[in-house]
Amino acid sequence: xxxxxxxxxxxxxxxxxxxxxxxxxxxxxxxxxxxxxxxxxxxxxxxxxxxxxxxxxxxxxxxxxxxxxxxxxxxxxxxxxxxxxxxxxxxxxxxxxxxxxxxxxxxxxxxxxxxxxxxxxxxxxxxxxxxxxxxxxxxxxxxxxxxxxxxxxxxxxxxxxxxxxxxxxxxxxxxxxxxxxxxxxxxxxxxxxxxxxxxxxxxxxxxxxxxxxxxxxxxxxxxxxxxxxxxxxxxxxxxxxxxxxxxxxxxxxxxxxxxxxxxxxxxxxxxxxxxxxxxxxxxxxxxxxxxxxxxxxxxxxxxxxxxxxxxxxxxxxxxxxxxxxxxxxxxxxxxxxxxxxxxxxxxxxxxxxx
Numbered sequence: 001x002x003x004x005x006x007x008x009x010x011x012x013x014x015x016x017x018x019x020x021x022x023x024x025x026x027x028x029x030x031x032x033x034x035x036x037x038x039x040x041x042x043x044x045x046x047x048x049x050x051x052x053x054x055x056x057x058x059x060x061x062x063x064x065x066x067x068x069x070x071x072x073x074x075x076x077x078x079x080x081x082x083x084x085x086x087x088x089x090x091x092x093x094x095x096x097x098x099x100x101x102x103x104x105x106x107x108x109x110x111x112x113x114x115x116x117x118x119x120x121x122x123x124x125x126x127x128x129x130x131x132x133x134x135x136x137x138x139x140x141x142x143x144x145x146x147x148x149x150x151x152x153x154x155x156x157x158x159x160x161x162x163x164x165x166x167x168x169x170x171x172x173x174x175x176x177x178x179x180x181x182x183x184x185x186x187x188x189x190x191x192x193x194x195x196x197x198x199x200x201x202x203x204x205x206x207x208x209x210x211x212x213x214x215x216x217x218x219x220x221x222x223x224x225x226x227x228x229x230x231x232x233x234x235x236x237x238x239x240x241x242x243x244x245x246x247x248x249x250x251x252x253x254x255x256x257x258x259x260x261x262x263x264x265x266x267x268x269x270x271x272x273x274x275x276x277x278x279x280x281x282x283x284x285x286x287x288x289x290x291x292x293x294x295x296x297x298x299x300x301x302x303x304x305x306x307x308x309x310x311x312x313x314x315x316x317x318x319x320x321x322x323x324x325x326x327x328x329x330x331x332x333x334x335x336x337x338x339x340x341x342x343x344x345x346x347x348x349x350x351x352x353x354x
Contacts, residue, residue, distance in 0.1 A: 003126035008051035037065030063125025154298035174237035181242035227251030
């Protein structure tokens with residue numbers, strides 16, 4: 001079968017290759033791949049920044065934003081042929097650490113977890129794949145065109161969950177949220193914020209293209225401009241930060257409402273220096289009981305909640321997030337940014353079309 005593969009840590013090694021057909025174990029699901037989403041992580045792996053192949057192998061099948069249809073399921077697995085499914089990305093470490101032992105592999109303490117398409121395990125960018133039933137999530141059949149959005153949705157479900165847990169240390173009734181970045185993570189974070197009844201604002205650099213309209217069609221407010229200035233006007237109770245850009249992070253951190261919570265989901269590039277007034281930031285955080293937290297990945301509970309959220313969302317709006325669908329053999333086009341891209345998807349068969 002054909003799969004999109006890379007030699008980890010080797011730049012420009014991304015290629016479609018023939019790989020052995022998957023061999024499911026007795027308890028595994030055999031799944032026909034429909035599509036994978038392409039995100040910044042995939043691009044960084046393709047650039048040779050990080051990633052690791054399965055032990056004893058040179059190449060890694062990439063792709064962690066999966067979507068497939070069950071071809072074969074063991075009896076009693078809870079799945080049946082024809083089910084629409086997504087595979088979970090992370091697996092707990094083998095020790096396991098305390099968090100992994102409690103099903104919280106997204107909070108792994110020792111870093112020995114593995115991840116499909118990223119670290120030591122093949123991903124889902126292949127014409128067929130296998131997955132354990134305990135790491136598969138069944139989707140509403142109506143999500144056949146957009147189900148690859150489940151993995152990024154699980155990330156923002158976790159981010160909102162973390163915000164609410166932190167807020168619960170005292171009285172917490174947020175009214176206003178600011179989302180920085182109108183990529184897939186930011187737009188999905190805005191979707192969940194609107195669903196919580198919040199007044200949602202979204203900040204991004206662009207002034208035209210699909211992003212402003214997607215935000216407004218959610219019932220949220222779109223902004224383009226300086227992050228600090230925008231946050232100072234809004235004074236958000238909650239910030240979901242999805243850019244990883246230092247000036248944006250600190251611009252909003254200085255300008256939340258008292259008891260403000262800033263949740264960082266974007267990963268910053270190393271080596272970029274920024275001058276900030278650390279004393280003033282510390283003073284604000286202490287005197288206003290503010291919180292700055294990081295959130296990454298998701299566990300099974302978040303995936304299940306994300307599946308419910310997508311099932312209840314406007315499917316036409318979700319479909320508009322996917323601005324390009326590229327066939328597997330034209331994978332290079334998916335890794336070349338275009339001005340109006342929001343989410344680019346690689347299709348693995350003819351089931352999911354533009």
